[in-house]
Amino acid sequence: xxxxxxxxxxxxxxxxxxxxxxxxxxxxxxxxxxxxxxxxxxxxxxxxxxxxxxxxxxxxxxxxxxxxxxxxxxxxxxxxxxxxxxxxxxxxxxxxxxxxxxxxxxxxxxxxxxxxxxxxxxxxxxxxxxxxxxxxxxxxxxxx
Amino acid sequence: xxxxxxxxxxxxxxxxxxxxxxxxxxxxxxxxxxxxxxxxxxxxxxxxxxxxxxxxxxxxxxxx
Numbered sequence: 001x002x003x004x005x006x007x008x009x010x011x012x013x014x015x016x017x018x019x020x021x022x023x024x025x026x027x028x029x030x031x032x033x034x035x036x037x038x039x040x041x042x043x044x045x046x047x048x049x050x051x052x053x054x055x056x057x058x059x060x061x062x063x064x065x066x067x068x069x070x071x072x073x074x075x076x077x078x079x080x081x082x083x084x085x086x087x088x089x090x091x092x093x094x095x096x097x098x099x100x101x102x103x104x105x106x107x108x109x110x111x112x113x114x115x116x117x118x119x120x121x122x123x124x125x126x127x128x129x130x131x132x133x134x135x136x137x138x139x140x141x142x143x144x
Numbered sequence: 145x146x147x148x149x150x151x152x153x154x155x156x157x158x159x160x161x162x163x164x165x166x167x168x169x170x171x172x173x174x175x176x177x178x179x180x181x182x183x184x185x186x187x188x189x190x191x192x193x194x195x196x197x198x199x200x201x202x203x204x205x206x207x208x
Contacts, residue, residue, distance in 0.1 A: 080170075081169035082169070
């Protein structure tokens with residue numbers, strides 16, 4: 001490439017660098033949120049013997065870090081280009097729609113005693129995660 | 145929508161990664177546009193036109 005072309009193509013902050021930084025921040029806040037989730041669940045019987053003040057503080061900390069994680073995710077999504085944003089939007093739409101209908105159907109199964117165990121929220125979270133992952137993968141393959 | 149992005153890029157001896165950086169998008173997006181699998185937005189099309197110093201219609205053509 002000529003020098004002239006290099007000048008035309010030079011950028012102060014590249015798309016790659018910006019995204020890398022956004023992903024690092026998202027990973028950090030997600031890890032913090034997961035850690036405080038573990039603290040909230042295991043802390044009462046491992047660390048503070050069901051002390052209500054500590055339990056309430058753990059819940060508040062978990063919520064606060066959850067908000068930070070959501071903000072980091074918004075920042076990450078804003079940093080993506082238009083095709084990547086479309087893939088993410090489609091994946092989120094599919095995840096929301098399927099989670100709603102499958103989640104409520106699953107709840108109905110429990111209410112009507114058609115399943116031998118309780119419909120847990122964690123099952124829905126796992127379903128949402130897998131749906132989002134598969135929808136993102138399909139979206140990416142569509143544009144390859 | 146058809147486009148001449150691949151030809152214009154090749155004429156300038158640019159890689160997809162270099163063009164992607166200049167247009168502030170991912171290399172995958174450049175690849176998808178070149179293959180006609182993704183139509184860019186008007187702002188991105190204008191950005192490409194400015195970069196190649198061409199009119200939008202010289203790069204992107206409607207498929208009727």
